[in-house]
Amino acid sequence: MTLNKKMPARRQRILDFIQTFIEDNGLPPTVRDIQKACEISSTSVVDYNLRILDRDGFLNRRPDVARGIELLDDAGQPVGAVPRVQIVGRIAAGSPLPVFSAEGNAASQEFESIEVAPDLPKRHGRLFALEVQGQSMIDALIDDGDVVVIKPSHLAEPGEMVVAWLKDEEEATLKKFYPEGDQVRLQPANSSMDPIYCSAENVEIRGKVVSVIRKFG
Amino acid sequence: MTLNKKMPARRQRILDFIQTFIEDNGLPPTVRDIQKACEISSTSVVDYNLRILDRDGFLNRRPDVARGIELLDDAGQPVGAVPRVQIVGRIAAGSPLPVFSAEGNAASQEFESIEVAPDLPKRHGRLFALEVQGQSMIDALIDDGDVVVIKPSHLAEPGEMVVAWLKDEEEATLKKFYPEGDQVRLQPANSSMDPIYCSAENVEIRGKVVSVIRKFG
């Protein structure tokens, strides 16, 4: 989605410079700032490239506004905005897991969102969150009210903490994932607890746990 | 430190507007943006007030730069920088707690920092963090490697999660704080565990736990 066609080196350099400039100075650069920094002979060339970057969704330009450049991330959202992830539902032992839908969050507007550290979305892309209800995840060292930040995925590397759906039990659980042949070992984070063994067909990975956040007050 | 003298309502309004504008638009406002929003009759009045706000350390103005306003926080640092809290040390059962010094972090440069959600520093001010080493905090549902975000304080309200230093035992612990006469009840977060009772003299509160962060990958 990020690039269908090739990005000319000069245009990439412009894009990189804008990001660096904003980080360093707290405000977007002017056309002439870009011109000098990228060693471009004319402002019109900068304008030309900005026009394309705008058209291709890499940034927004506010017409006739000084420094009116706004960088967009891969999801088309302004960069530098407060990083929020939607809490798409609650998770508890025995309760059905909400569906992770990358699009069409129209129905989930009733749920809140939570602020997270900016490096999370930066490193993992689009994320969702679940609020844990009850003490059922205590073996994963996750308390009532904790928020679990999740990257949607159907695959996982051995050892990764995943949101697993046990089909037969109709139960969601947070465990470390270890495939062992046609069996799967699900290891609780609390190493004093015993693992669960399931048949691979019975386990459905819904996502990887990226972070657990507990807030007080 | 924030204000020695009175801040006129209009000047405060300008300051608030600048902050809101930056949050909403991702770039600072122009003098005329401020003029319209704050219903000021002349740009020179805006300039006059900005000059004073600059002199008093509330913001930086870059001369002759469009939208060259940069808001500063109470510590004189640019607002909007990535929110980081210093990890001032590690905490483990039986190990001495590092001292929380608000100033003079010159010696603690060897430690890393961690990105946190922007609302944490916004709500609680200056924060520190400790990285938990080992399984000793497992009764507080805190795992090896978790980062505990702390607001320095020597007082706490009943029920708050605190960093407590037990003098006799020379031990740091994270528990919920309940004063009971000249006794103190320290309740683990995991409600299936039993509380500890100490004499009030033996307990020293070092800070309040604001958040616990666990990152994977």
Next chain:
DNA sequence: ACACCTTTAAAACTAATGTTCTCAGAAGGG
């Protein structure tokens, strides 16, 4: 070679925007 599109270039134009000048009322101190 020829159309056609992309990209670069130089210069000028115009709107946006920071700054300054002059004037005036209000507030406080001697």
Next chain:
DNA sequence: CCCTTCTGAGAACATTAGTTTTAAAGGTGT
């Protein structure tokens, strides 16, 4: 009361900065 300082107002000024115009060089496919 007069003087100074702080604050506000209106207008003009000067620079910054987005935009446009025109032209041409570099590809690509036919």
